[in-house]
Amino acid sequence: MKSKKMVKKLLTIGDYLKHKRKDMHLSRKAFAQGIVDSSYLARVEKNKNEIRAITFIELLNKNGKYADSISFYL
DSSP states (O other): OOOOOOOOOBOOHHHHHHHHHHHTTOOHHHHHTTTSOHHHHHHHHTTSSOOOHHHHHHHHHHTTOOGGGOOOBO
């Protein structure tokens, strides 16, 4: 019997933000409020725009997902 190798999918920052936002059952507007425009967040989630590291950290910290516990593997 062959052993199955576990493969982890590497997430983009956009994928990560979308995953965390949806886990929290938040709209883009609520997740981004006070940090960035929701349309900008939509473009980041779709990997159409890049996001500055400080903005990424601010979004996580604002929503209780602290940057020191980031794992980009699903």
